Structure formats: structure tokens, C-alpha cells
Amino acid sequence: MGIAQIEIERRDRVTHGDYVAKLDKTDSMAKLSWTDRGGVRHAEHTFVPPEARGKGVAEELVKALVADARQQGFKIAPDCSYVERYFDRHKDLADLRA
Incomplete structure (x- = not known):
């Protein structure tokens, strides 16, 4: 059973940023962090609380x-x-992979 509605907040700081999801009924947050290098966003870390x-x-x-x-x-x-496993499972995203 998944979470009904996941709202994603984008925190864009030009050279780096995060995609953050506030989790229902808790103060916890999930996050995907990226850094821009030469117009490529390097997805560096994904964290979801246990x-x-x-x-x-x-x-x-x-x-x-x-x-x-x-x-x-x-x-x-x-x-x-x-993120690497996600791209491996979704071959239709090959054009976005650096």
C-alpha cells in the first residue's frame, strides 16, 4: 500500500538542489539531492526514512x-x-541519461 499523495518540493539552488517529500503524519522527510556539473544534474543521493x-x-x-x-x-x-536502478528499469529514459 503506497502513500496516497506525495507532494514533492523542489529546492533549486542553481548549482545544486534537492527534491523533498514531507511524509504524512511525521516530521520526517525523504530527499533526492543533485549537483549540476556542466549542464548535467548528477543525482547523488536518495534518502527515505526507514x-x-x-x-x-x-x-x-x-x-x-x-x-x-x-x-x-x-x-x-x-x-x-x-536512481541508477530506476534508469536501468526504465529503458525509455535512455535519452535523458548522461
Whole structure:
């Protein structure tokens, strides 16, 4: 059973940023961090608190990054193991992979 609605907040600091999901009924947050290097966003770390794992939160963070890549025209370097596995499972995203 997944979380009903996951709201993603984008924190863009030009050279780096985060995609953050506030988790329902808790003060915990999940986060995907990235750094821009030469127009490529390096997805460096994905973290989901233990109590929220297995509910699709990390996937929603990656989907937000992918949506922004499509809209803004940047490539993604999946340095984080979760993001790398996501790209490996979704071959249709090959054009976004740096």
C-alpha cells in the first residue's frame, strides 16, 4: 500500500538542489539531492526514512527529477544507486541519461 499523495518540493539552488517529500503524519522527510556539473544534474543521493520505505516515495522523487529534465532539457547522471536502478528499469529514459 503506497502513500496516497506525495507532494514533492523542489529546492533549486542553481548549482545544486534537492527534491523533498514531507511524509504524512511525521516530521520526517525523504530527499533526492543533485549537483549540476556542466549542464548535467548528477543525482547523488536518495534518502527515505526507514518507516516510509517500500511505499514508492523514492520513485516519486526520481519521477519529479525526470519530469524537470524533460521540461528543462537537462541530462541526468544517475550517481546514486537507486536512481541508477530506476534508469536501468526504465529503458525509455535512455535519452535523458548522461
